[in-house]
Amino acid sequence: MDDHFSKTPTTSGKAAGLAYSDPEWGGKGGDVWHAALNAFRHLVLLVDDDGTICRCNANVEEWQIRQLDKVIGMSFHKLLHPYCNDKKCYLLTAWQEARTKMAQHHSYEYTIHDPQRDQELSIIFRPIFSTRNHDTQSQEFYAIIVITDISHINEMKNELCLLKTELEMLYDVIPHILLRLNNKGMIIDWSARLMDDEVLPLRLEKGHFIHYVFPVPVVNQFIKAMSQSCQENTIVKIQYQLPAPQGNFLFDASFLPFGADEIIVISRDITEKARLENIAESVQMMNNLGYIFSGIRHEIGNPINSMKMTLSVLKNNIGNYSQEKILEYANRVLNEINRVEYLLTSLKNFNMYENLTLKEISLLSFIERLLPLVKEDFKKRGIMIETDIKTQDDKAFADSRALQQVMLNLLSNAADAFPERDDNLKIVIGLRKKGKMLELTVRDNGVGMSQYQLDNLFKPFFTSKQHGTGLGLVIVKKLMMQMDGNIEIESKVDEGTLVRLILRKVENE
Secondary structure, X not given: OOOXXXXXXXXXXXXXXXXXXXXXXXXXXXHHHHHHHHHOOOEEEEEEOOOEEEEEOHHHHHHXXXXXXXXXXXXXXXXXXXXXXXXXXXXXXXXXXXXXXXXOOOOEEEEEEEOOOOEEEEEEEEEEEEEEEXXXXXXXXXXXXXXXXXXXXXXXXXXXXXXXXXXXXHHHHOOEEEEEEEOOOEEEEEEEEOOOOOOOOOOOOOXXXXXXXXXXXXXXXXXXXXXXXXXXXXXXXXXXEEOOOOXXXXXXXXXXXXXXXXXXXXXXXXXXXXXXXXXXXXXXXXXXXHHHHHHHHHHOHHHHXXXXXXXXXXXXXXXXXXXXXXXXXXXXXXXXXXXXHHHHHHHHOOOOOOOOOOEEEEHHHHHHHHHHHHHHHHHHOOEEEEEEEOOOOOEEEEOHHHHHHHHHHHHHHHHHOOOOOOOOEEEEEEEEEEOOEEEEEEEXXXXXXXXXXXXXXXXXOOOOOOOOOOOHHHHHHHHHHHOOOEEEEEEEOOOEEEEEEEEEEOOOO
16 A cells, blocks of 8 residues: 555556656655655645646545555546536636646645535645656646645634633633733733722733832732742742722732743732621621630639639738748749730730731640630530540640631531530540641531531531621631641531641651
8 A cells, every 4th residue: 555656557648757757756765755645644646737646645545445546547526526526516616726826836725624524624736847858848737735634623723712702701700810921020911800890000011010010019929929930830829919099909819830931820809808708707706705705704713813812811921931932822823813814815816917927836735725715605505625635746836816716616616516405515625646747626526517518618608507607617727728737627417527627746856
């Protein structure tokens, strides 16, 4: 099958002369050339000035003609339209147009639909002029016809058009800023859509650099994120603010490396979302204050009574006690004062605008200080709180204020998960080591959750509580992520719920 180019055609003396006198089509060099043609997926034909096929490559088998020597002498129109007898066929018209172009030494390209095979075909005609008589310099006309199935290309184009349409529809309904930057920070392209009643506080123009568009603090954030995204070849996310007459806008932005030296930046206006989260945080904190005040009412009386008794005894015996005894009584008072200070600090911790400060804390001490804040109130509701400590290696990186807020949210959720009346309501606070992490756990034996509830737990505004905001666990997850930690929840209906707070452990040197 591979040597069909070297066969002598029986229908055309011109073609026979071309095959043997022209080094391009015969000899060893010609064999290599023919083998190269067969390596392409295109159908390649050599035709004379009547459109009769003189030579072809092996891919003609795609047209289901097994004996290639039968192709020689066939009209290329008959090859593509084997049952067509229409003398005005569009393919013959295309040949005449191509013939006119090729006579002027120009190529010609034509696209047809092959209904028999349901294919889109691209046909390229290229002229060849062969010198037959070296004395008279007479020339004979031939043409190379290259036929390519472009159906898959059109299908891809249609899919891309559909995808583009879908993206444009999505783009029209989601407020955002889209920037295409080079690695120097110059805007190559941009688009922006905000809410209808908002005015974009930027003057975006192609060719401008970001330091002409954004405030200096935002530019510094962009440069850092761009550098990290390019170096690590990953998506980098940040949040930034833009001042505007109607108030500050808050945006989140994702930086995506694009090509060798470009960055795509997609920003979303999250001003309203952040406002609602802040309201929810305030509501949740006020709810948690109830637990704290209940604990304070119970706990603050004990140290005050203890200090009162200690100072009374000391006052009545100041002249009789030794210096060591007086010092002992003074230390007792100081210890009770420390307990009161911690309770008062708990109130100060409820400031949602404070930035988190990660430092080494003892989780055992944290649990010990947390329990008095909630135990009394839970006891009144018939809920017992126990501990399950599996490790003494308790040093973790965290913000004690944020962690307290997280635990109060989780304990509140656990309390709400119990039936109204039950004799065995229990919450267990646990601590265990897991590799380089520590797990602070909250387990209850309440009603549990369905798979549907688990799948939607961290979605904003999803709640199964009658008066819930649906943002409590969203806030918890945000605080855990800010502490370089994570939260995992397991639950089964009628068996209870286990919440794992995963925190980074302090490694002992």
